[in-house]
Amino acid sequence: MNCHLNNITDEALLALSEHDQDSFYALMKRYEKKLFAYIRRMTPMSREDAEDILQEVYIKVYKHQKGFDPDLKFSSWIYRITHNEVVNMLRKRKIRSGTVSIDNTESDSGAFLALLADTMDIQETYISEERGVKIRKALFHLPEKYREVLVLRYFEEKSYGEIGDILKIPQGTVATMVNRAKKRFEKASRQLNLTFQERQQ
Amino acid sequence: MKDIGKHVLEKIKEEGVKPYPKWHFVIRQAFVWTFFGLAIFLGGMATGVAIFQLRHIEWDIYQHITHSLFEFLLLAAPYFWIAFIVLFAGFACYYFRKTEKGYKFSTLFVAGISFFLSMILGGILAVTVLPGKLDTAFEDNLEFYRWVEAHRHQMWMAPERGFLAGTIKSVSSEDRLEIEDLNGHLWQVVISEAVFKGNIEPVKNQRIKLIGHMDGRGQFTAKEIRPFSGICPEDERCCRSGRKPGQGRRFHGQANPDCPFGPPDNKN
Structure with a gap:
């Protein structure tokens, strides 16, 4: 990959993609890890399946590049395509939350809980790996619509505006859904005996 | 993790994948806006006929036909066209949400705007002969319409x-x-x-x-x-x-002597 491509914006790389394979490759590399992680957070599926989805996402990005709305952030657009692809795949395979075992103990569960704890006014200093599994379980116990806003808000660290652009819903709805999702998550985590560290006196 | 980017580039080359041309997206958006406009127009037309029907019900004698204005309105309301207004406002809402920026607005706001546009258009159409002609055409040709509208006349x-x-x-x-x-x-x-x-x-x-x-x-x-x-x-x-x-056969262009509203005004 050419080093000079590192300094080019996503939007410019996309514009070059039709005639310059290196540009498209650079764009794909830029988002590979993020999107792969996002797919895995959204669906309890194997690495191979997640890779297949990501491939499909990139093909769609390539095909639809001229339909990109420049008013939108490229990252929102590519997350939107990924989200749609995941939803399509879930519909096809009829995988529903809670029906697949969660054997993944990625450390990002800890980061998620810490972020969530901040907003819930809960101080969390240490999150065990076991707790990370429980968090993911709690997350997959949530309905898809709540899981996706929590993942985008706390794992992907997207703003409400960006989440709105990705899910194609108004910002106000995003705020409402995030609040509801947090409450649902708290309830689900209590049911799974996921106890937060007691608040410091 | 395999090099997905490399795989994708190979696939693009092997299968000769090409980006869709710009006009593909322009036409798609044009269709969405056309359907939105059509839904507003049809909603406006339905509103026009509803206004036409409301203007033509017997406001002057409602107290003789029914017990109250409320009962009269319940019996004479143009439900058929109200249902169409709601239906087309729904279609308009659906297609507006399909536009590029449509998702940014709440459903309530979009439904309100669609309804408002239909009302404005309906108000304009109501002063033309179109709603009356449409109502008559439906009355003359559609058994179902006559059946649905029967309640409005049964009080007679x-x-x-x-x-x-x-x-x-x-x-x-x-x-x-x-x-x-x-x-x-x-x-x-x-x-x-x-x-x-x-x-x-x-x-x-x-x-x-x-x-x-x-x-x-x-x-x-x-x-x-x-x-x-x-x-x-x-x-x-x-x-x-x-x-x-x-x-008609009775008045031959002369003032109706029996007209309960009195003799014709000179200014008319």
């Missing part, structure tokens, strides 16, 4: 209280008609003292509404004859000026 099926509606089966003489009421019964109607309201001419197969009194079984004396679709304030002015009602 009270001959013992002096209200009757039906279709003229024959014009026996200048002063006598035979009509078949909405329930299929035949009536001999004396019209010698009847005032014609609105633009109406007593000819065979014309549907009319009558105000008068029942003389006996199958016998009715009409004091007033109205168009089946009702009359609106404009029709009343016609009656006062004696112009339109006079086009």
Whole structure:
């Protein structure tokens, strides 16, 4: 990959993609890890399946590049395509939350809980790996619509505006859904005996 | 993790994948906006007919036909067209949400805007002849429409209280008609003292509404004859000026001497 491509914006790389394979490759590399992680957070599926989805996402990005709305952030657009692809795949395979075992103990569960704890006014200093599994379980116990806003808000660290652009819903709805999702998550985590560290006196 | 980017580039090359041209997306958006516009137009048309029907219901005699204004509105409301207004507002909402930026607005806001646009367009169309023609075309050609709209006319099926509606089966003489009421019964109607309201001419197969009194079984004396679709304030002015009602067999372009609104105004 050419080093000079590192300094080019996503939007410019996309514009070059039709005639310059290196540009498209650079764009794909830029988002590979993020999107792969996002797919895995959204669906309890194997690495191979997640890779297949990501491939499909990139093909769609390539095909639809001229339909990109420049008013939108490229990252929102590519997350939107990924989200749609995941939803399509879930519909096809009829995988529903809670029906697949969660054997993944990625450390990002800890980061998620810490972020969530901040907003819930809960101080969390240490999150065990076991707790990370429980968090993911709690997350997959949530309905898809709540899981996706929590993942985008706390794992992907997207703003409400960006989440709105990705899910194609108004910002106000995003705020409402995030609040509801947090409450649902708290309830689900209590049911799974996921106890937060007691608040410091 | 395998090099997905490399795989994708290979696939693009092998399968000859090409980006969709710009016009593909432009046309898609144009279709969405066209359907949105069409839904607003049809919603406007439905609103226009609903306004037409509301203007033509018998506001002047509602207290004689029903017990209250509320009951009258319940019986005479244009439900068929209200359902269409809601349906097309829903379509408009759906297609607006499919536009590039449509998702940024709440459903309530978009539905409100769609409804508002239909109302504005309907208000404009209501002053044209289009809604009236559409209503008549539906009445004449659609059995289902007649069935749905029947409730609006059933309040006229009270001959013992002096209200009757039906279709003229024959014009026996200048002063006598035979009509078949909405329930299929035949009536001999004396019209010698009847005032014609609105633009109406007593000819065979014309549907009319009558105000008068029942003389006996199958016998009715009409004091007033109205168009089946009702009359609106404009029709009343016609009656006062004696112009339109006079086009028929009774008035011959002269002022209607029996017009309950008095002699025609000079300014008319």
